Amino acid sequence: MRDLLKRFVFPKYRGRVIVGVLCKIVEVIFDLLTPIIVARMIDVGVTGHDTGVVTHLGVLLMVFAVIGYCFTLVCQKMAALVSQGSGTDVRNALFEKVYELSSADVDDFGIPSLVTRITNDVNQVQVTVALGIRQLIRWPILAVGSMVAALLIDLKLGLVFLVCTPIIGLVFWYVMTQSVPFFKSMQSKLDQVSLVTREALSGIRVIRAFGRGGHETERFREAAEDQTATAIAVGKLSAVLNPAIFLVMNLGVVTILWVGGGRVNVGELTQGEIVAFVNYMTQTLLSVVYVANLVVTFTRGAASASRVMEVLDRTATISDEGNEPVKLSEGSSEVALTLDHVSFAYEGSEVDAVSDVTLDLGIGQTIGIIGGTGSGKSTLVSLVPRLYDVTSGAVRVFGSDVRRYPLDQLRAIVATVPQQACLVSGTIRENLCWRNADASDDELWEALTRAQAADFVREKPDGLDALVEAGGKNFSGGQRQRLTIARALVGHPKIVILDDSASALDFATDAHLRQALHDLRSELTTIVVSQRVSAVMSADQVLVLDHGSVAGLGPHRSLVRSCPLYREICLSQLKPEEVDV
Ligand SMILES: Nc1ncnc2c1ncn2[C@@H]1O[C@H](COP(=O)(O)OP(=O)(O)OP(=O)(O)O)[C@@H](O)[C@H]1O
Numbered sequence: 001m002r003d004l005l006k007r008f009v010f011p012k013y014r015g016r017v018i019v020g021v022l023c024k025i026v027e028v029i030f031d032l033l034t035p036i037i038v039a040r041m042i043d044v045g046v047t048g049h050d051t052g053v054v055t056h057l058g059v060l061l062m063v064f065a066v067i068g069y070c071f072t073l074v075c076q077k078m079a080a081l082v083s084q085g086s087g088t089d090v091r092n093a094l095f096e097k098v099y100e101l102s103s104a105d106v107d108d109f110g111i112p113s114l115v116t117r118i119t120n121d122v123n124q125v126q127v128t129v130a131l132g133i134r135q136l137i138r139w140p141i142l143a144v145g146s147m148v149a150a151l152l153i154d155l156k157l158g159l160v161f162l163v164c165t166p167i168i169g170l171v172f173w174y175v176m177t178q179s180v181p182f183f184k185s186m187q188s189k190l191d192q193v194s195l196v197t198r199e200a201l202s203g204i205r206v207i208r209a210f211g212r213g214g215h216e217t218e219r220f221r222e223a224a225e226d227q228t229a230t231a232i233a234v235g236k237l238s239a240v241l242n243p244a245i246f247l248v249m250n251l252g253v254v255t256i257l258w259v260g261g262g263r264v265n266v267g268e269l270t271q272g273e274i275v276a277f278v279n280y281m282t283q284t285l286l287s288v289v290y291v292a293n294l295v296v297t298f299t300r301g302a303a304s305a306s307r308v309m310e311v312l313d314r315t316a317t318i319s320d321e322g323n324e325p326v327k328l329s330e331g332s333s334e335v336a337l338t339l340d341h342v343s344f345a346y347e348g349s350e351v352d353a354v355s356d357v358t359l360d361l362g363i364g365q366t367i368g369i370i371g372g373t374g375s376g377k378s379t380l381v382s383l384v385p386r387l388y389d390v391t392s393g394a395v396r397v398f399g400s401d402v403r404r405y406p407l408d409q410l411r412a413i414v415a416t417v418p419q420q421a422c423l424v425s426g427t428i429r430e431n432l433c434w435r436n437a438d439a440s441d442d443e444l445w446e447a448l449t450r451a452q453a454a455d456f457v458r459e460k461p462d463g464l465d466a467l468v469e470a471g472g473k474n475f476s477g478g479q480r481q482r483l484t485i486a487r488a489l490v491g492h493p494k495i496v497i498l499d500d501s502a503s504a505l506d507f508a509t510d511a512h513l514r515q516a517l518h519d520l521r522s523e524l525t526t527i528v529v530s531q532r533v534s535a536v537m538s539a540d541q542v543l544v545l546d547h548g549s550v551a552g553l554g555p556h557r558s559l560v561r562s563c564p565l566y567r568e569i570c571l572s573q574l575k576p577e578e579v580d581v
């Protein structure tokens with residue numbers, strides 16, 4: 001919590017925090033003065049039948065109330081400004097950080113947990129910051145102030161305090177020690193609820209199609225009930241807290257009235273003093289209750305703050321710090337991409353997802369990568385734009401290790417079309433301009449034409465400015481794929497990676513796309529990942545992956561003869577006469 005405050009609250013909002021806290025202190029002072037004035041009203045005004053004093057002091061009380069109220073308003077306003085402002089800052093920082101982190105780091109946290117951290121945990125922190133400004137000062141001052149004021153009125157009656165306060169402290173201590181362990185598990189159970197929700201909602205169409213809705217509903221119910229059970233357990237404990245404290249407090253009041261009544265009779269105390277004393281005592285004990293609640297909120301806030309800071313403090317495992325732009329002089333390298341004994345294992349996995357892959361891809365050439373599902377195709381191509389770093393070996397682009405490039409430069413050279421087409425809400429133009437924000441209409445249309453997307457975009461009344469809904473759901477799967485291919489071609493990349501990006505295209509469109517990319521070969525080197533032999537057989541080389549290892553590498557013609565696995569894949573998809581060209 002302290003780190004978060006130091007980083008996000010104090011530097012930017014120090015002035016507002018101070019104003020807020022000062023206003024609160026003024027408000028508390030007025031609160032502390034009120035019982036004394038009421039006591040005077042009773043002793044001088046009521047007992048002495050002096051209506052003038054009653055009216056004067058009444059007006060004074062009203063003035064106090066109004067002034068106090070004004071200060072409260074200012075304090076609330078400051079608290080809202082600081083908590084909302086710093087909350088937004090934290091959220092923005094988290095978001096920015098997530099994009100700085102490598103894919104491996106993001107995998108490590110898990111998307112649902114990151115979502116909970118950016119939303120729920122930041123909310124929790126906001127509540128804590130606001131409460132900190134509004135209440136943290138108020139209740140302790142009020143508690144101590146009231147206690148001192150009460151003891152000043154009468155020391156002996158103060159003994160009641162000495163008995164009540166430790167009892168309340170004890171009750172509070174019991175409830176706290178019992179409920180704090182629950183808070184942490186509550187937050188991680190919330191992660192679980194959000195994980196199930198996310199999976200079930202993002203896959204709703206598939207889940208429906210497979211008739212698994214009931215199963216998912218059951219899974220959600222289990223996660224939600226688990227979280228509810230914990231919340232109820234905590235609730236039950238908290239439910240004990242307030243009644244127990246009020247019981248102790250009211251017994252204290254009864255004792256004071258009982259003992260104090262006798263002392264008033266013998267003239268040691270006035271009626272007003274007893275009223276003031278009871279007021280101070282209830283104020284003190286109520287303050288203790290509030291402080292207790294504050295401790296609860298702060299414990300939760302601190303747990304959330306540490307989850308937030310965990311993300312912010314994570315150093316990205318992939319960094320380009322200190323990398324100078326690599327000079328790509330013409331003709332210095334004939335090879336666009338080199339994989340030099342490349343192996344990669346995902347964090348926490350014992351087996352290599354890719355192991356010992358070596359190949360050279362000449363400038364302007366095309367390589368097709370084929371293999372069964374899970375054979376490591378996507379993993380291998382994700383090493384080129386450095387979404388992950390190799391575990392051993394090296395990936396070189398135009399002769400230089402990818403780890404020597406500034407990431408911006410590397411990703412300008414290498415354009416990736418991921419397996420999952422990703423479109424965001426906005427316009428087609430906005431979705432196309434990711435790699436070059438200033439791309440001209442001509443450039444966009446050229447990319448669309450090559451990606452075989454120009455026709456359906458032209459049919460839209462708004463053309464390039466046609467709306468794209470969240471996730472591109474107003475486009476078909478094949479249209480989405482073609483738009484993401486067009487996006488990759490904007491900004492003139494030198495290497496383009498198509499990860500199964502034409503899987504939803506019909507054979508004719510797929511062939512046109514391949515031809516269009518082939519026409520660009522003077523400036524573009526292409527990596528095509530596909531499950532279809534037809535998509536890779538015309539490539540200059542074909543890489544056959546099997547459980548992450550190279551099962552075959554070479555042009556189609558020779559592979560058909562030398563690689564049994566490739567031959568098998570070919571025969572399963574093509575007629576024998578098409579295989580042996
Ligand atoms: N983020 C990840 N974390 C851990 N393991 C992963 C991750 N992504 C993939 N894997 C594992 O790595 C292996 C290779 O996966 P990869 O996605 O590269 O296969 P693929 O050949 O692209 O399959 P497909 O044809 O289905 O797309 C698989 O065994 C998979 O379980």
Ligand SMILES: [Mg+2]
Nearest residue numbers: 377378379419
């Ligand atoms: Mg894949």
